[in-house]
Amino acid sequence: MTFRGPGLPTPRAVQVAARNLGVRLLAVNASRSSEIEPAFADLVQQRADALLVSGDGFLGSHYDQLVALAARYAVPAIYGWREAAAAGGLMSYGTDFLAAWRQAGVYTGRILKGERPADLPVQRVTKIELIVNLKTAKALGLTFPLSLLGRADEVIE
Numbered sequence: 465m466t467f468r469g470p471g472l473p474t475p476r477a478v479q480v481a482a483r484n485l486g487v488r489l490l491a492v493n494a495s496r497s498s499e500i501e502p503a504f505a506d507l508v509q510q511r512a513d514a515l516l517v518s519g520d521g522f523l524g525s526h527y528d529q530l531v532a533l534a535a536r537y538a539v540p541a542i543y544g545w546r547e548a549a550a551a552g553g554l555m556s557y558g559t560d561f562l563a564a565w566r567q568a569g570v571y572t573g574r575i576l577k578g579e580r581p582a583d584l585p586v587q588r589v590t591k592i593e594l595i596v597n598l599k600t601a602k603a604l605g606l607t608f609p610l611s612l613l614g615r616a617d618e619v620i621e
Contacts, residue, residue, distance in 0.1 A: 519544025
């Protein structure tokens with residue numbers, strides 16, 4: 465099951481991965497805060513085994529609500545933000561926003577010192593973090609292979 469924010473399609477890579485794994489992919493959408501809980505109830509009714517929460521800004525600003533609902537309904541979920549795993553989400557895999565914001569600050573400083581924005585090279589995110597919350601995994605009755613835990617950037621116990 466994938467949980468998407470307003471107007472976002474399910475990424476093609478997610479569709480391909482689901483097909484290759486033989487997993488049925490369902491999508492639920494929410495474009496307002498009031499739609500998040502009914503969407504969760506829908507995914508529970510459809511007997512979703514797991515949840516991938518898209519990394520858009522709308523859902524990112526509601527990660528605390530999403531984590532609480534995933535815990536209430538006992539749905540294993542992966543998020544795109546470190547904060548969700550730190551707040552009790554099962555795991556997160558996504559951009560190291562602190563590094564991205566740091567780079568934005570460096571660029572802001574360069575521009576304020578007189579460099580032209582058009583002369584600065586385009587930067588891309590190069591660091592992706594995997595955070596695993598073992599406390600939540602235990603509450604859900606899940607275990608992770610040591611090979612995955614060894615690759616995680618952080619393991620919350």
